Amino acid sequence: MPNSLSATPALRAERLSTAADIRAAQRLRASVFGSTYGVHFADDLDQDPFDAHCLHLGVRDLRSGELIATTRLLDGRRRARLGSLYSESEFQLEGLDELQGPLLEIGRTCVANGHRTGAAIALLWAELAEVMAAGDYRYLMGCASLPMADGGLQATALLRQVAKNERTPEIRAIPKRPLPSVEVPDNLVAQLPPLLKAYLRLGAQVCGAPCWDPEFGVADVFILLRREDLCPRYARHFKAAV
Secondary structure: OOOOOOEOOOEEEEEEOOHHHHHHHHHHHHHHHHHHHOOOOHHHOOOOOOHHHOEEEEEEEOOOOOEEEEEEEEEHHHHHHHOOOHHHHOEEEEOHHHOOOOEEEEEEEEEOOOOOOOHHHHHHHHHHHHHHHHHOOOEEEEEEEEEOOOOOHHHHHHHHHHOOOOOOOOOEEEEOOEOOOOOOOOOOOOOOOHHHHHHHHHOOEEOOOOEEEOOOOEEEEEEEEEHHHOOOOOHHHHOOOO
């Protein structure tokens, strides 16, 4: 259902509840991930067993009626039913069971080409804030991707930058498929993809070394955001959750 805090004259954030809406989200994911990573999806749908257990959020263009952004959220309480979070297919997450407070895993976030000006993702964040507030979630976590066209230089440079962080993450993410070691020039600064940059600006931490994702041909890092660590400058997008 739409929420009053997450609407503009042209765009509206929604919680996707019907089978048709969720298929539209899977179709959008397949289109975005296919064009970005060169992945082919059967029936032009990006779907997996986790979808049936997730809350799906979307942003709709009211002029065309098309879904133009989406993400999915998995409540940590459903982990026992499923056996794991999606992130645990890529990482061993030391410390996950010791976290104090309810958590949400975020994943499969994407925005359609032509709508990446910031408005769509801001509405998605606002809808996420409503979910976090309603469930009193303390943690948001998930995987964020880095391109590997450079052989892993950017991913390795990011890890080096993260190692300088003074805060120690509450989770240690150990990749099940580590990246091969590469030599990185001392002056190389990682160029972060927009989504990962947004997470870090919000106050999220990268919790360990990247994992190789062979399906998408990217390096994934595990990120963790504590609600109390939200950066004040960006917390307005989460004002209902802080």
